[in-house]
Amino acid sequence: xxxxxxxxxxxxxxxxxxxxxxxxxxxxxxxxxxxxxxxxxxxxxxxxxxxxxxxxxxxxxxxxxxxxxxxxxxxxxxxxxxxxxxxxxxxxxxxxxxxxxxxxxxxxxxxxxxxxxxxxxxxxxxxxxxxxxxxxxxxxxxxxxxx
Amino acid sequence: xxxxxxxxxxxxxxxxxxxxxxxxxxxxxxxxxxxxxxxxxxxxxxxxxxxxxxxxxxxxxxxxxxxxxxxxxxxxxxxxxxxxxxxxxxxxxxxxxxxxxxxxxxxxxxxxxxxxxxxxxxxxxxxxxxxxxxxxxxxxxxxxxxxxxxxxxxxxxxxxxxxxxxxxxxxxxxxxxxxxxxxxxxxxxxxxxxxxxxxxxxxxxxxxxxxxxxxxxxxxxxxxxxxxxxxxxxxxxxxxxxxxxxxxxxxxxxxxxxxxxxxxxxxxxxxxxxxxxxxxxxxxxxxxxxxxxxxxxxxxxxxxxxxxxxxxxxxxxxxxxxxxxxxxxxxxxxxxxxxxxxxxxxxxxxxxxxxxxxxxxxxxxxxxxxxxxxxxxxxxxxxxxxxxxxxxxxxxxxxxxxxxxxxxxxxxxxxxxxxxxxxxxxxxxxxxxxxxxxxxxxxx
Numbered sequence: 021x022x023x024x025x026x027x028x029x030x031x032x033x034x035x036x037x038x039x040x041x042x043x044x045x046x047x048x049x050x051x052x053x054x055x056x057x058x059x060x061x062x063x064x065x066x067x068x069x070x071x072x073x074x075x076x077x078x079x080x081x082x083x084x085x086x087x088x089x090x091x092x093x094x095x096x097x098x099x100x101x102x103x104x105x106x107x108x109x110x111x112x113x114x115x116x117x118x119x120x121x122x123x124x125x126x127x128x129x130x131x132x133x134x135x136x137x138x139x140x141x142x143x144x145x146x147x148x149x150x151x152x153x154x155x156x157x158x159x160x161x162x163x164x165x166x167x
Numbered sequence: 168x169x170x171x172x173x174x175x176x177x178x179x180x181x182x183x184x185x186x187x188x189x190x191x192x193x194x195x196x197x198x199x200x201x202x203x204x205x206x207x208x209x210x211x212x213x214x215x216x217x218x219x220x221x222x223x224x225x226x227x228x229x230x231x232x233x234x235x236x237x238x239x240x241x242x243x244x245x246x247x248x249x250x251x252x253x254x255x256x257x258x259x260x261x262x263x264x265x266x267x268x269x270x271x272x273x274x275x276x277x278x279x280x281x282x283x284x285x286x287x288x289x290x291x292x293x294x295x296x297x298x299x300x301x302x303x304x305x306x307x308x309x310x311x312x313x314x315x316x317x318x319x320x321x322x323x324x325x326x327x328x329x330x331x332x333x334x335x336x337x338x339x340x341x342x343x344x345x346x347x348x349x350x351x352x353x354x355x356x357x358x359x360x361x362x363x364x365x366x367x368x369x370x371x372x373x374x375x376x377x378x379x380x381x382x383x384x385x386x387x388x389x390x391x392x393x394x395x396x397x398x399x400x401x402x403x404x405x406x407x408x409x410x411x412x413x414x415x416x417x418x419x420x421x422x423x424x425x426x427x428x429x430x431x432x433x434x435x436x437x438x439x440x441x442x443x444x445x446x447x448x449x450x451x452x453x454x455x456x457x458x459x460x461x462x463x464x465x466x467x468x469x470x471x472x473x474x475x476x477x478x479x480x481x482x483x484x485x486x487x488x489x490x491x492x493x494x495x496x497x498x499x500x501x502x503x504x505x506x507x508x509x510x511x512x513x514x515x516x517x518x519x520x521x522x523x524x525x526x527x528x529x530x531x532x533x534x535x536x537x538x539x540x541x542x543x544x545x546x547x548x549x550x551x552x553x554x555x556x557x558x559x560x561x562x563x564x565x566x567x568x569x570x571x572x573x574x575x576x577x578x579x580x581x582x583x584x585x586x587x588x589x590x591x592x593x594x595x596x597x598x599x600x601x602x603x604x605x606x607x608x609x610x611x
Contacts, residue, residue, distance in 0.1 A: 042250050042282060049255040050332060051171065051201070051236050148285035151292060152254045153330045 027057040028163050031070060031078035034124070035062035035087040039147070043082070043124075046152040047159070055165045062087070064106050071116060080120035080142075080162065083107070086127055100127070104135060111140040120162055170198035170234075171333065171365050172222060177231035179221055181455060182481055187464055191217040192228065193388040199381075201332075204359045204366040206376050209385035215369045218385070219335050222367065223256050224248045225448045235333075253282050256333045257326030258447075261341040262439060263318045265310040267587060271321050272297065272306040278328035289328075296324040300354065311567060311587045316347025323354055334358055336368040340375050352378060433598040434458045437500065440591055441493055442483075453483045460497060467498055503532060503596040507557065514558060522557070526550050529557075529596070533589050539581070548579045556593060566590045 032043050040060040047056050059078065061067050067083075070076045085103035086096050110116045122143035123136055133144050142162060145155070159165075179192040191214045199205055207215035220226035221233055224240050232239045235255065243251060265274050272293050279289035297303050300320045310318055319339065326334055336355060340348040356378040359366045368379065376382060376396075384392040438454035445453075453474065460470045475490040476482025485493060510525050530550055534541070541549070552569045555561045561569070570586035572578020581589070 038246060038250075039283070041244075041246050042254075045247060045250050046254060048236055048238055049251065051169075053236060053238070148283055149288050151279075151284065151288075151330050152282070 027055060028080070028165065029076070029078040030056050030058045030080050030082065030159070031067060032058065032060045032082045032124075033062075033064065033067045033087075034060070034082075034084040036084075039084075042152075043155070046156060050153060050156045052156060052160075052165075055163075056159070064102060067106070071110065071119070077116075078119060080122060080159070081110075082122050082124040082145075084125045084147075085123055085132070085136075086125060100132065104139060107136065107139045107141060122158075122162075168200045168202065171201040171236060172199040172367075173197075173232075173234040173237075174221070175232045175234070177221060177228050177233060179217055179226060179228035179230075183229060185481070187459060191388055192221060195231070195390060197383065197390065197393075199365065199367065201365055202359070202363050204355070204368075204378060204380045206368045206370055206379040206382050207385055208370055208373075208376065208382050209391075210371060213385040214388040215371075215385050216337055217388075219258075219337055219367065219369055220448075220451060223258065223335055224251055225451060250282065252447075253278055254329040255331055256335055257328065257331040259319070259322050259326045259334065259336040259339045261338040262435060263310070263315075263322045263342070264439060265318060265321055265325070267310055268584075270307050270309060271302065271313070274310065274321055275324045275328055278325060282329060284329075293324070293328070296327050297321075299327075300324045309583070311583065314347075314564075315342050316344070316350065319343055319347065319351055320354070323351065327358070331364070333365045333367065336366065338369055338371070340370070340372065348375070433500075433504070433595055434461060436591070436598060437497070437595055440595060441496065445483075449478060449483050452478070452481075456483070457497065461501070467494060470494060470497070499532060500595055503529065507596050510557060522554065523550075526553050526557075529553055529593075533592055537585065537589070539585065544574055545579050545581075548574060548577065552579060553593065556597065563590055563594050566593065 032040060034040055034043070044058045044060060047053065047058060059070060059076070061070065067081070071078065071081070083103060083106070085100050087099070107121050110119055110121060117140075120142040121140075122145060123133075123141055124145045124147060126147045128146055136144060143158065145158065150158070174195050174197050177192055177195045178190065181187075181189045181191055193214075195218070207218050209215050217226060221228050222235075224233075224243065227241065232241060234240070235251070240248070240251065265271075266277065269277065272290065275293035275296055276286075276289040279292060280286065284292070294303070294306065297306055300323060302317065302320055302324065305313060305317060305321075310321065313321065319342070322339075334355070339351055339355070343351060352375065355366055355368065358364045359378070366379075368375070370376065380396055382392075382394040382396065383390050384394070434454050434457040437457055438450045442450045442453050456465070456470060456473050459465045460467070465473070471490060471494045473481070474483040474485045474493060475487060476484065478484040483490075506525060506528070510522050514522065527550070530546070530553055533549075533553070549570070552561070552566055556563070556566050567586050567590045568578075570579045570581045570589055571583050572580070574580040579586075
């Protein structure tokens, strides 16, 4: 793939700073900087702006459905519902529906996985259950960029 | 193929701007290709280990750039550096550096926990690595229950924990016999050829170069020669280096002597012993300062000031109380080493000489801080173990065994943990100055 020009855009939505660095750097460490351009935001509102803008629109979104700051505020179900609503909005928008959405979260509940799959997500990854290289390989697979 | 690591005009000084300033790397420029198997080869003090530390972001260099996959690691924040060290590189140490209080399985799983991998997943992955290194049956053992060769294999499994693309091996064969050294070389070759990982090894022994593809010869902080090895030239190259080592004259002979300098081995043990739980860069800095103190280049007061200073100002950043205790301990070790040197010389001259008083002194020092009660039988058995070790009748591994063995089996009857701690402490003052055995310079 041509350097920089055809890099796939990935958007990580997660408010954990260490997780943001970890996610971005494992692609660098495994030599994928020429394949992916990784953008990171801490909220759905910021993500929506990036998704709506054609210039910044990602090829794939990795989303934490319940971010750490939301856990403190109580009512996790409300925040999860908002995340599902965000997914639904994208998947039901003709212009945006091609964007891959992967849930990348600590939430393991089966009902949540089923609900998200019904909305058309492209993957459900649980934090802490994948080795760094497995995340890179999963991403390569959905973008057809296998080395 | 694309370089995975690029060094551009890298210069690194220790204690820059101070009277004890040392320039360890001088304007180094090299490219290391992805999938290469590289060795930095040269005598002690040539800068080869510093090179590893610069590449792994452990030592900060003052000039130049180190690019990993085109990214300048000197620009990384501490958090980014931590992730790079945990997932980008796996380090295999000469001294193994396993955590003694964790089982083999947990030692291998530990680096995964550091990057947020769950305990269940890290145990599964650690077991896979142990299987690969033929260590499955030792998963629930503690490091001190394993031989040196097994411990080094655990060290390799741990280096592979987060599946890093780069493996760094710092004199990985230094503490192994030839059979185990051969096994380790086989694994490194497999990691290179089968997994496609980039391997960087530091060595001063020619025979360990047998599988490497590129040799960087180093001297005085410079790269003096680069050899790209093809199978044809490999045999010539190794035999050439071996001949050089076997028949070295003049300055090279001096350097070989320095390589085996007992103080630096002891400094390494001491650094790992006293700073257990500290980061690699802190331990490394501490080891350097201990060596300076052993060589009497700095006095006790200067040593104290340096270890107390913040890391960014060239110190180790130890807390005041800890620094005081460390200085006290180090001075005791220096004194004890001098005494041991005297004892060994007198035994060499007159093997039957009684060293009863000296043994008592060493025993008292060893037991400082030991909270258990020891009966007179146990004390006698302990004195015997110390005496046998000083006379080099038994190896350090046998010391641990005897200290742990119950008194009715003629051991000292200590707990495993106490036995290991006392043995480590004893080795600090014995390392390199033991009485020589006939046909065998060091114990087992």
